[in-house]
Amino acid sequence: xxxxxxxxxxxxxxxxxxxxxxxxxxxxxxxxxxxxxxxxxxxxxxxxxxxxxxxxxxxxxxxxxxxxxxxxxxxxxxxxxxxxxxxxxxxxxxxxxxxxxxxxxxxxxxxxxxxxxxxxxxxxxxxxxxxxxxxxxxxxxxxxxxxxxxxxxxxxxxxxxxxxxxxxxxxxxxxxxxxxxxxxxxxxxxxxxxxxxxxxxxxxxxxxxxxxxxxxxxxxxxxxxxxxxxxxxxxxxxxxxxxxxxxxxxxxxxxxxxxxxxxxxxxxxxxxxxxxxxxxxxxxxxxxxxxxxxxxxxxxxxxxxxxxxxxxxxxxxxxxxxxxxxxxxxxxxxxxxxxxxxxxxxxxxxxxxxxxxxxxxxxxxxxxxxxxxxxxxxxxxxxxxxxxxxxxxxxxxxxxxxxxxxxxxxxxxxxxxxxxxxxxxxxxxxxxxxxxxxxxxxxxxxxxxxxx
Amino acid sequence: xxxxxxxxxxxxxxxxxxxxxxxxxxxxxxxxxxxxxxxxxxxxxxxxxxxxxxxxxxxxxxxxxxxxxxxxxxxxxxxxxxxxxxxxxxxxxxxxxxxxxxxxxxxxxxxxxxxxxxxxxxxxxxxxxxxxxxxxxxxxxxxxxxxxxxxxxxxxxxxxxxxxxxxxxxxxxxxxxxxxxxxxxxxxxxxxxxxxxxxxxxxxxxxxxxxxxxxxxxxxxxxxxxxxxxxxxxxxxxxx
Numbered sequence: 001x002x003x004x005x006x007x008x009x010x011x012x013x014x015x016x017x018x019x020x021x022x023x024x025x026x027x028x029x030x031x032x033x034x035x036x037x038x039x040x041x042x043x044x045x046x047x048x049x050x051x052x053x054x055x056x057x058x059x060x061x062x063x064x065x066x067x068x069x070x071x072x073x074x075x076x077x078x079x080x081x082x083x084x085x086x087x088x089x090x091x092x093x094x095x096x097x098x099x100x101x102x103x104x105x106x107x108x109x110x111x112x113x114x115x116x117x118x119x120x121x122x123x124x125x126x127x128x129x130x131x132x133x134x135x136x137x138x139x140x141x142x143x144x145x146x147x148x149x150x151x152x153x154x155x156x157x158x159x160x161x162x163x164x165x166x167x168x169x170x171x172x173x174x175x176x177x178x179x180x181x182x183x184x185x186x187x188x189x190x191x192x193x194x195x196x197x198x199x200x201x202x203x204x205x206x207x208x209x210x211x212x213x214x215x216x217x218x219x220x221x222x223x224x225x226x227x228x229x230x231x232x233x234x235x236x237x238x239x240x241x242x243x244x245x246x247x248x249x250x251x252x253x254x255x256x257x258x259x260x261x262x263x264x265x266x267x268x269x270x271x272x273x274x275x276x277x278x279x280x281x282x283x284x285x286x287x288x289x290x291x292x293x294x295x296x297x298x299x300x301x302x303x304x305x306x307x308x309x310x311x312x313x314x315x316x317x318x319x320x321x322x323x324x325x326x327x328x329x330x331x332x333x334x335x336x337x338x339x340x341x342x343x344x345x346x347x348x349x350x351x352x353x354x355x356x357x358x359x360x361x362x363x364x365x366x367x368x369x370x371x372x373x374x375x376x377x378x379x380x381x382x383x384x385x386x387x388x389x390x391x392x393x394x395x396x397x398x399x400x401x402x403x404x405x406x407x408x409x410x411x412x413x414x415x416x417x418x419x420x421x422x423x424x425x426x427x428x429x430x431x432x433x434x435x436x437x438x439x440x441x442x443x444x445x446x447x448x449x450x451x452x
Numbered sequence: 453x454x455x456x457x458x459x460x461x462x463x464x465x466x467x468x469x470x471x472x473x474x475x476x477x478x479x480x481x482x483x484x485x486x487x488x489x490x491x492x493x494x495x496x497x498x499x500x501x502x503x504x505x506x507x508x509x510x511x512x513x514x515x516x517x518x519x520x521x522x523x524x525x526x527x528x529x530x531x532x533x534x535x536x537x538x539x540x541x542x543x544x545x546x547x548x549x550x551x552x553x554x555x556x557x558x559x560x561x562x563x564x565x566x567x568x569x570x571x572x573x574x575x576x577x578x579x580x581x582x583x584x585x586x587x588x589x590x591x592x593x594x595x596x597x598x599x600x601x602x603x604x605x606x607x608x609x610x611x612x613x614x615x616x617x618x619x620x621x622x623x624x625x626x627x628x629x630x631x632x633x634x635x636x637x638x639x640x641x642x643x644x645x646x647x648x649x650x651x652x653x654x655x656x657x658x659x660x661x662x663x664x665x666x667x668x669x670x671x672x673x674x675x676x677x678x679x680x681x682x683x684x685x686x687x688x689x690x691x692x
Contacts, residue, residue: 081653081654082652082653082654082655082656085654085655087663089664090663090664094670094685094686094690096691125545125546126545128545254573254574255626255627255628256627256628257574257575257576257577257626257627257628257629258628259574268600270574270600275600275603276603276605375691376691377691382477382502382503382504382505383504383505383544383545384504384544384547384549384581384594384607385545385547386547386576386594386596386605386607388576395576395598397576397577397596399579399594399596401581403477403478403480403502403504404480404500404502405480405691406691409581410579410581410582410664412579412580414576414577414579414596414632418631418635419576419577419628419631419632421631422627422628422630422631451654452654
């Protein structure tokens with residue numbers, strides 16, 4: 001391609017074409033496609049730069065793809081991000097440590113509990129209280145994260161299918177995800193943006209009936225997963241679109257820092273839950289599925305298989321929580337534990353009357369602690385930590401720096417979608433335009449996490 | 453009612469073998485962030501140094517010593533040396549941080565990636581931290597590396613002055629750092645020399661300034677009430 005005469009003057013996706021007077025620019029708005037097609041045919045130029053997104057239904061949010069295409073072949077693909085940048089990391093520097101949870105839960109909005117947990121694990125490491133987190137809180141965290149993983153993978157599979165025109169795949173996935181969201185609503189009060197995991201534990205214990213609801217959802221989700229398998233895995237159209245598309249071998253994955261299902265589809269069984277366990281994952285029984293096909297189809301199969309593995313972990317959590325009985329879900333240290341005790345009253349959820357009676361009528365110390373923790377927060381000794389968890393999309397890292405104050409000095413999230421999007425060029429170049437959608441969907445980027 | 457002027461000069465960390473102490477990164481006074489109004493907390497005269505965990509001495513514990521020995525050996529073979537490349541080693545909260553001099557960053561990365569006893573083949577990216585009070589070392593870049601082979605992880609930290617914020621790019625060793633370096637440039641203004649396309653990534657291309665720096669001005673909120681405004685968060689009274 002480089003040897004073609006005049007190649008340098010041709011439009012390139014990575015180069016500004018605005019200043020180049022020789023290049024014709026077609027405006028796709030307000031015109032008629034037939035005029036554009038006619039003019040393109042008259043010029044005899046097959047190579048065009050197409051701007052896909054940032055508002056495009058198949059880019060999983062506000063992702064901008066700049067594609068240079070030659071006929072139907074993508075010769076160059078570049079990614080533009082930043083359209084959803086909201087400065088969450090900067091905002092966290094001006095809120096106390098506990099308030100930070102409400103910020104990081106909004107990053108990757110399809111997997112909020114992973115950011116919350118990773119952030120809280122990092123704070124707990126900075127405080128040196130990792131060993132004091134109550135067992136019940138840890139098991140609840142694991143159960144919520146694994147349910148969240150299922151919900152996230154179902155979205156990945158469902159929207160991926162929808163982008164290929166298979167609406168049924170999406171409706172089945174979303175119905176199954178609804179089961180998970182119902183449990184989330186029951187436990188945290190919200191379907192997303194939970195702020196449920198808090199430094200020192202979780203905000204409140206699971207309400208009565210949760211374990212039964214989880215057991216019930218297990219069956220419904222399994223049924224949906226079977227349906228999805230039946231619909232997709234032997235479907236000639238689905239296989240025709242996905243098999244061999246978005247190929248990324250192991251060395252490319254390692255070079256580009258890919259983690260999660262994309263890395264495992266290239267054959268490396270690297271999973272943070274096994275490699276560097278947190279939240280007691282070493283005590284759960286589950287497998288890390290891998291494939292060596294390195295393509296989009298393998299990633300779908302792996303995501304489905306990971307849902308089953310997550311269900312296995314969830315079942316173990318339910319068993320443990322059932323056997324455990326009522327016990328604390330927040331660290332015992334009164335200087336750290338968030339004091340509010342919530343209860344459902346006649347006018348909705350609020351501070352429990354018993355708790356209000358305690359701080360207002362019986363215990364001056366409780367009132368002081370409540371006041372100090374809610375207005376000032378707790379102080380974290382200076383230092384820095386890097387805590388990673390296995391996010392549905394790969395390895396999520398939290399780099400937290402404390403200067404000894406009540407607020408994070410710096411909070412950085414290494415979001416797996418952000419890193420994985422770097423592979424877009426390698427996945428798409430040389431393929432067909434239609435394969436771009438499949439390749440990007442196989443990375444499963446969530447732009448809230450990418451841009452933060 | 454504000455306390456006596458604190459310079460922080462009297463507050464320094466322990467000296468380590470003639471090396472300049474790098475652990476004092478700032479000084480905080482009083483209890484509230486804002487100094488213009490009276491500090492009614494009773495702690496207005498409080499002066500505290502912000503001291504980061506200082507350099508560790510051997511033995512570092514666990515596999516840290518072995519990895520340090522191997523790294524020293526590999527650097528030696530490559531014609532460099534441990535003392536030239538590594539400023540100091542901080543072991544804190546079970547994590548190993550190597551403070552690297554910027555000229556030696558790429559060769560340290562190369563050694564960490566390629567030597568079979570180190571094999572830190574996976575890079576989890578770069579993140580910046582701004583310490584405006586640390587004269588001559590205002591901007592820090594932290595590199596998080598993972599060895600899948602050996603199941604280890606460590607952090608490299610490089611400090612550069614804000615007046616000369618140049619670092620060699622590590623993209624040739626870890627292509628994954630491409631976007632992470634762009635992000636660090638975007639937010640902190642650290643220039644990664646040799647990066648293939650060091651453009652802004654999150655902020656618009658024509659954005660002035662680097663928003664994650666601590667001295668980046670924050671916006672207040674105008675309130676339509678007799679010209680009042682809500683001050684930016686760093687000027688409000690708040691515990692800090």
